[in-house]
Amino acid sequence: MRKLTFLSLAALVVAFPISQALALDSPQDAKVDVFIALSVAETVEMDFGAVIDADGTITLDTNDVIAADPANIHQGGTVASGVYTITGQPSQAVDIAITPANANGLLLANFTTDVGGGTFPLAGVMINGLGDLAMGLGADLTVQSGVAAPGANQSLNFTITVTYN
Amino acid sequence: MHWLKLQGVGRPVGRACVWPMLLVVALAAPVCGADLDIVETIQMDFGAVLDQNGALTLGINDNLVADPSGIHAGGVLRSGRFLITGDPFAAFSLDISGSNVDGLILNSFNTSAGQPPVLNAVLNGLGQLTVRFGAVLTVQSSRAEPGLDHLLSYTISVNYN
Numbered sequence: 083m084r085k086l087t088f089l090s091l092a093a094l095v096v097a098f099p100i101s102q103a104l105a106l107d108s109p110q111d112a113k114v115d116v117f118i119a120l121s122v123a124e125t126v127e128m129d130f131g132a133v134i135d136a137d138g139t140i141t142l143d144t145n146d147v148i149a150a151d152p153a154n155i156h157q158g159g160t161v162a163s164g165v166y167t168i169t170g171q172p173s174q175a176v177d178i179a180i181t182p183a184n185a186n187g188l189l190l191a192n193f194t195t196d197v198g199g200g201t202f203p204l205a206g207v208m209i210n211g212l213g214d215l216a217m218g219l220g221a222d223l224t225v226q227s228g229v230a231a232p233g234a235n236q237s238l239n240f241t242i243t244v245t246y247n
Numbered sequence: 248m249h250w251l252k253l254q255g256v257g258r259p260v261g262r263a264c265v266w267p268m269l270l271v272v273a274l275a276a277p278v279c280g281a282d283l284d285i286v287e288t289i290q291m292d293f294g295a296v297l298d299q300n301g302a303l304t305l306g307i308n309d310n311l312v313a314d315p316s317g318i319h320a321g322g323v324l325r326s327g328r329f330l331i332t333g334d335p336f337a338a339f340s341l342d343i344s345g346s347n348v349d350g351l352i353l354n355s356f357n358t359s360a361g362q363p364p365v366l367n368a369v370l371n372g373l374g375q376l377t378v379r380f381g382a383v384l385t386v387q388s389s390r391a392e393p394g395l396d397h398l399l400s401y402t403i404s405v406n407y408n
Binding site for chain 2: 106112114115116117119120246247
């Protein structure tokens with residue numbers, strides 16, 4: 083009888099230490115990078131100066147210079163390469179593309195830039211540590227005299243698309 | 248009497264002793280296995296998002312399920328992966344609670360074991376279950392701050408059935 087009582091107690095002693103935790107709350111962390119939303123600001127508007135209403139193409143480089151004018155259609159005026167500032171997350175890479183919206187016999191094409199590889203689309207261009215990327219812009223302007231109409235300050239529209247790489 | 252009969256066969260086992268022993272055995276048996284444990288093998292990663300209002304749904308296969316506001320800005324998407332261990336073939340419940348800190352809200356979890364709360368997940372014969380997690384991340388731009396590697400806390404709760 084005494085022996086069995088001891089065994090009973092032993093069983094109790096053995097049972098309690100191996101009782102387990104039935105539930106577990108485990109704290110965890112996911113992660114995410116939060117980037118400043120990209121924006122594009124025009125610092126200098128691209129300006130081809132004046133051209134005559136004749137068929138031809140001129141090339142504006144990124145240094146305010148008409149680099150080519152084989153048909154001699156450029157007629158002076160102020161020439162300015164475009165300058166744009168892209169603002170976003172510091173030290174992050176972006177991709178940049180440009181799409182012209184050609185109309186009225188004035189066609190933009192072959193955009194060039196002084197950042198990245200120099201031609202579009204650009205891939206993996208770095209925003210600097212302050213969150214800025216300055217971008218010079220040039221392009222070809224083709225005049226279709228049968229479509230274009232004379233007039234001052236005619237708008238040449240294009241869209242710059244910037245996305246994080 | 249039964250008591251006397253037991254004594255007569257040379258087994259001096261009193262009924263008062265037998266029942267506590269059986270009771271102890273009965274109580275001890277179901278709880279003699281391993282504690283439930285959770286080990287993260289891959290951290291859930293939403294990559295990069297814009298500091299704009301919107302919600303992003305990360306699936307359980309490293310995939311972007313939904314991004315109606317277009318706030319995902321690249322980076323590597325990774326679903327969370329966890330190894331849950333315990334008693335072989337044991338059934339357990341699993342639930343996940345998210346967080347709402349600094350304009351980053353983590354909720355609406357999904358798992359490869361089902362939509363939480365999962366009431367009857369089962370460990371395999373080795374006492375293991377690998378579970379993949381996805382979730383919805385909502386950005387409140389007025390509260391969120393740009394920066395890298397923001398931590399999004401959540402709690403996984405498991406409980407033997």
